[in-house]
Amino acid sequence: GxxxxxxxxxxxxxxxxxxxxxxxxxxxxxxxxxxxxxxxxxxxxxxxxxxxxxxxxxxxxxxxxxxxxxxxxxxxxxxxxxxxxxxxxxxxxxxxxxxxxELPMNIVKPLQDKAALEKSRVILDCTVSNPRCSIRWYKGCNVILPSERFEISSEGCYRKLIIQQVALEDEGTYSVQVGEYTCSAKLTVEAQSVLMLRELRDVDVVAPDDACFECEVSDLVLRSPVWSLNGEPLQSGPRVRLEKTGTVHRLTLRQTGPDMSGE
Structure with missing residues (x-):
């Protein structure tokens, strides 16, 4: 079966x-x-x-x-x-x-003193120990923030402050702070030589007509020039108008009177 x-x-x-x-x-x-x-x-x-x-x-x-x-x-x-x-x-x-x-946060290569010619491009740089270091830039006691002329850059451990069109007022002591560490350097700015291309001319007016003086220099001047009358500095006001157009500078004296005669 x-x-x-x-x-x-x-x-x-x-x-x-x-x-x-x-x-x-x-x-x-x-x-x-x-x-x-x-x-x-x-x-x-x-x-x-x-x-x-x-x-x-x-x-x-x-x-x-x-x-x-x-x-x-x-x-x-x-x-x-x-x-x-x-x-x-x-x-x-x-x-x-x-x-x-975490890697230690400190400054490996400090800032160096720099000298620059007015209106040139200046780079202040340093090297930190950690690419993730957060740093602050100072001029004197004031924190520097990015702007049209001031650029703050970071590449790995390399940190730099770029100043475009450096001006005489940019001269001073700059520093960086990394945690507890700081370093500083001095920036010296040398003024460019400015030539007078067109000098002032004598002006005769009848009071109270306006008197206009004009001169032209060889380069742009960042700092405002000083106008004076008989050795006394002039300030903008109802009777004094100061103008600048490129390299041309103008002074207009309004409502003239005998008290405005002179050099």
Whole structure:
């Protein structure tokens, strides 16, 4: 007759164990952090976490597996990368702590004294120890903020202050502050020589007509020129008008009278 038999096959998943757990790591900023976890079974998928958040591969974070070993590489770590790193596979896990020490904040190469010709471009520069250093620029006791003439630039550890069209009033002591550290340098500005192209001419008027004087110089003058009458400086007012158009300077005396006669 017909004969038959049956059996039950039960497949048990191999127990997974951690053979080599993660180890705590203390490193400085800009170094690479490497974590290795070895399990008892090959080609088991796993996941990495930092502070409870799953880690995804990026240009600076690499995840790799070789047989039983799982690797996590974090390149050029920062202080904010500190925290708990965990590897999880099936029902096993291993955790360690990453402590990233912040690089010291100080000035490696200080400012140097500079001398410049009026209206030229001046660069004051220094080098700091950490590319993430936050610095402040000062002229005397006043903080320098970016403007049309003042440009503040940062390239890695290199810091510079660029002054466009430097003026005589820009002369003085400049300093940078990095945390507790400061350094300073003196900027000296040499005035450009200005030639008189068209001099003043004598003017005769009948009171109370206006008297207009005009002269022209060889270059733009940033500082306002000083006009005087009989040795006394003149200020803008109802009877005195001071004008400047490029290199041409004008003085207009209004409502003239005998008291305005002179040089």
């Amino acid at each position: 017909d004969a038959s038999t049956t059996c039950t096959v039960e497949v048990y998943e191999r127990e997974l164990l951690v053979l080599q757990g993660l180890e705590d790591l203390d490193i400085q900023e800009d170094q690479n952090a490497v974590f290795v976890c070895e399990v008892s079974v090959e080609d088991i998928p796993g996941e990495w976490y930092k502070n409870g958040q799953r880690i995804q591969p990026t240009s600076t974070v690499k995840i790799r597996q070789e047989g039983k070993k799982h690797f996590l590489l974090m390149c050029n770590v920062h202080a904010e990368d500190s925290g708990e790193v965990k590897f999880v596979a099936r029902n096993v896990e291993s955790a360690a702590y990453l402590d990233v020490e």
